[in-house]
Amino acid sequence: QKEVEQNSGPLSVPEGAIASLNCTYSDRVSQSFFWYRQYSGKSPELIMSIYSNGDKEDGRFTAQLNKASQYVSLLIRDSQPSDSATYLCAVNKAGGGNKLTFGTGTQLKVEL
Amino acid sequence: DVKVTQSSRYLVKRTGEKVFLECVQDMDHENMFWYRQDPGLGLRLIYFSYDVKMKEKGDIPEGYSVSREKKERFSLILESASTNQTSMYLCASSHKSRDRDEQFFGPGTRLTVL
Numbered sequence: 527q528k529e530v531e532q533n534s535g536p537l538s539v540p541e542g543a544i545a546s547l548n549c550t551y552s553d554r555v556s557q558s559f560f561w562y563r564q565y566s567g568k569s570p571e572l573i574m575s576i577y578s579n580g581d582k583e584d585g586r587f588t589a590q591l592n593k594a595s596q597y598v599s600l601l602i603r604d605s606q607p608s609d610s611a612t613y614l615c616a617v618n619k620a621g622g623g624n625k626l627t628f629g630t631g632t633q634l635k636v637e638l
Numbered sequence: 639d640v641k642v643t644q645s646s647r648y649l650v651k652r653t654g655e656k657v658f659l660e661c662v663q664d665m666d667h668e669n670m671f672w673y674r675q676d677p678g679l680g681l682r683l684i685y686f687s688y689d690v691k692m693k694e695k696g697d698i699p700e701g702y703s704v705s706r707e708k709k710e711r712f713s714l715i716l717e718s719a720s721t722n723q724t725s726m727y728l729c730a731s732s733h734k735s736r737d738r739d740e741q742f743f744g745p746g747t748r749l750t751v752l
Contacts, residue, residue: 558739560740560741562743568745568746569728569743569744569745569746570681570728570743571743572740572741572742575740614680614681616741618739624669624688624732624733624734624739624741625671625683625686625696626741628680628681629680630678630679630680631680
């Protein structure tokens with residue numbers, strides 16, 4: 527089992543819809559969770575961090591964390607074509623120092 | 639804003655050459671990281687450093703070495719470049735504290751080894 531798993535996609539949503547991206551992780555003691563956006567040919571850009579169970583909202587983005595189910599998700603409301611990118615989930619586990627384990631990413635396509 | 643810079647965006651080298659990739663961050667971060675990213679394999683950690691002159695191997699250190707002589711600078715060295723080291727190389731940095739440990743990435747260096 528991979529440490530951090532994401533569906534590779536592509537996930538296609540129409541413009542204006544809600545995009546829902548999911549990530550599961552295997553280590554129960556994981557402490558910190560991150561979502562990065564990566565455009566083709568560019569480096570990952572941090573868009574959300576979440577440390578405790580529940581929801582965290584920032585503009586059109588909402589991160590949701592459920593440690594009991596070992597599940598973290600990212601919701602993008604009012605999706606725009608500029609949101610088309612690959613979204614990487616990353617997890618920092620306790621005892622691992624500050625190293626992150628990355629999923630392989632979900633490709634999101636927002637269609638006009 | 640956090641700024642992480644890398645010395646080159648694109649680099650073409652020949653097999654057997656020694657290659658230096660430089661990374662500089664301006665936010666006084668304790669931690670610095672080198673990754674490579676390949677299609678289908680995701681981001682893989684090569685080396686990381688928690689402090690000046692300190693280094694630890696990541697998941698794929700073979701064929702690479704690093705140097706951290708100053709807090710703001712972390713260098714990745716390919717001692718003898720090979721074609722299987724053609725990849726996108728990404729540098730990142732972060733604070734040491736548990737609740738501020740987001741990693742911030744530089745723009746990346748796309749290295750081609752011929």
